[in-house]
Amino acid sequence: MRIIGYIAKFSRLHFRRLLGDLARLTSDARKVSAGWAKIFLFLRYRQDDFMSQAPIVYPLATSTWDAAEYDALQKVIQSGRFTMGPKVKSFEEQFAHFMGSKYAVMVNSGSSANLAGMAAAFYAPDFRLSPGDEVIVPAVSWATTYYPISQMGLVPVLVDVDLDTLNISTHRVREAITPRTRAIFSVNLLGNPADYSELKKICDEHGILLFEDNCESMGATINGKQTGTFGCFGTYSSFFSHHISTMEGGIVVTDDEFLYQAMLSIRAHGWTRELPERNLVHDKTGDPFKDLFRFVLPGYNLRPLEMEGALGIEQLKKLPSLVEGRQRNAEVFLSLFADMPNIRTQKVALDAKSSWFGFSMILEGALAGRRDEVVHSLTAAGIECRPIVAGNFANNPVMAKINAKVSGSLTAAELIDSNGLFVGNHHYPIADEIALLRDVIASYN
Numbered sequence: 001m002r003i004i005g006y007i008a009k010f011s012r013l014h015f016r017r018l019l020g021d022l023a024r025l026t027s028d029a030r031k032v033s034a035g036w037a038k039i040f041l042f043l044r045y046r047q048d049d050f051m052s053q054a055p056i057v058y059p060l061a062t063s064t065w066d067a068a069e070y071d072a073l074q075k076v077i078q079s080g081r082f083t084m085g086p087k088v089k090s091f092e093e094q095f096a097h098f099m100g101s102k103y104a105v106m107v108n109s110g111s112s113a114n115l116a117g118m119a120a121a122f123y124a125p126d127f128r129l130s131p132g133d134e135v136i137v138p139a140v141s142w143a144t145t146y147y148p149i150s151q152m153g154l155v156p157v158l159v160d161v162d163l164d165t166l167n168i169s170t171h172r173v174r175e176a177i178t179p180r181t182r183a184i185f186s187v188n189l190l191g192n193p194a195d196y197s198e199l200k201k202i203c204d205e206h207g208i209l210l211f212e213d214n215c216e217s218m219g220a221t222i223n224g225k226q227t228g229t230f231g232c233f234g235t236y237s238s239f240f241s242h243h244i245s246t247m248e249g250g251i252v253v254t255d256d257e258f259l260y261q262a263m264l265s266i267r268a269h270g271w272t273r274e275l276p277e278r279n280l281v282h283d284k285t286g287d288p289f290k291d292l293f294r295f296v297l298p299g300y301n302l303r304p305l306e307m308e309g310a311l312g313i314e315q316l317k318k319l320p321s322l323v324e325g326r327q328r329n330a331e332v333f334l335s336l337f338a339d340m341p342n343i344r345t346q347k348v349a350l351d352a353k354s355s356w357f358g359f360s361m362i363l364e365g366a367l368a369g370r371r372d373e374v375v376h377s378l379t380a381a382g383i384e385c386r387p388i389v390a391g392n393f394a395n396n397p398v399m400a401k402i403n404a405k406v407s408g409s410l411t412a413a414e415l416i417d418s419n420g421l422f423v424g425n426h427h428y429p430i431a432d433e434i435a436l437l438r439d440v441i442a443s444y445n
């Protein structure tokens, strides 16, 4: 009976998704001249999908775009201005306003946002960072949380996370502090805000800096304040699978004028071109012939495209409803998994609101050590899943190539690494998908 139930639910979900996709494509087809070609591709794709053993009914990520984004792209094409320009600037102003920050700088990815923020901090005279200084980071995060630290000659010090929140353990942060500690680079994992009241207390007590990697948690809040705004700088990703999508993209927010100006320079070859005449990085000469080609900081080319700025403007309008949709799904997930034995779900602090990037599960008790089987069953049921970010990052071979340290044991990170997985969340209702997930997991108990 249970198998027949699965099949019925599975077919219903798949059929519904097909209809949704078809409706979206048909409306696109009316708008773009190549619409029929798209339908042809769609049918071909779906045919392959049907032929394969497990069509995906509950994907990890889906598009947040509609006609507004395609129109915005068309307008950029018609304007003929493709490189960073007025659309990027306008998006930056709107983004800063939305987040409640003084400044925002758009770059070409969340990874670049971390790089720009870290490099600007490194060159900030007041921060007095020098090579060999230590930056405390959680052991569970994305690779490009760590690289910009070591690329500036600083030393990432990995500490364990809390098994419930999946965020940096403030208790482990305290134990990791040495005379070389200069900063904490906190990460809000899978939409969940870290404990900033405690982290700020630690920073004040020890005279160290707080930076925030918020690439997975756009739209999350603590007592109404947006995450990404708790440290000297905060970063966001607008890559496809995230809360908003600008294709590729990233943003850094800050209230610090030096960091802002340094990032404008670092984003574009380290020149002064986008800086005001008098600025905190390096004053201009007043002679445009010289000022357009004057290099003052070791920078990169991290510039976003106008299309990404134009997409950001459209997506930002939708951000509140995209996040609310995810939060409503989280209520369904939490209620269906409240009494599920052997599954640990992510916990959110009472004063915080997660923007629920996805739904994580750590297999415990009778399910511990059986992740391969569970992944197999989920895949067979058409549910996409993946490891929790990069698991215990200390286990990655790249650690041999960067100057990093580990402080204390990484017990929780190790459990996440070996027994953790997560499934996607979306901005539209997915109660049926979550119920299917629950049924598959429940069959193990």
Ligand SMILES: Cc1ncc(COP(=O)(O)O)c(C=O)c1O
Residues within 6 Å of the ligand: 109, 110, 111, 112, 114, 141, 142, 144, 145, 187, 213, 214, 215, 216, 237, 238, 239, 249, 250, 389
């Ligand atoms: C915590 C964290 N930081 C940084 C990034 C990098 O963002 P991007 O993929 O836009 O480079 C990611 C990617 O998802 C991430 O999860």
